[in-house]
Amino acid sequence: MKPAGARLWGPYEFDISAMVKVGRNEIRIRIARDACLGTPDILPSVLGLMGLPIPDRVEGMDLSRLALGKGGPEPGEAFLRGARV
Secondary structure (H helix, E strand, O other): OOOOOOOOOOOOOOOOOOOOOOOOOOOOOOOOOOOOOOHHHHHHHHHHHHOOOOOOOOOOOOOHHHHOOOOOOOOOOOOOOOOOO
16 A cells, blocks of 8 residues: 655645555554644653653653553643743
8 A cells, every 4th residue: 555645743744646546545544633732741751751750850751652642631731941932
């Protein structure tokens, strides 16, 4: 199956007209999560991906389950310090 592409932000549109053939066609769509990831979440997530215990003193959330597509709790916001907008 030939990939049509990927989009990190909208619009999430793809022209697949050149890929469609006469007869039966199969289309697979993969949707990834867009969880907020802050700097404090990096260490616990990497430790989680490695299967290592996360010490209580480590800040942030373990987002390894989200990275593996297994779902789970996710942060509702991320704090940006010193960011210019």
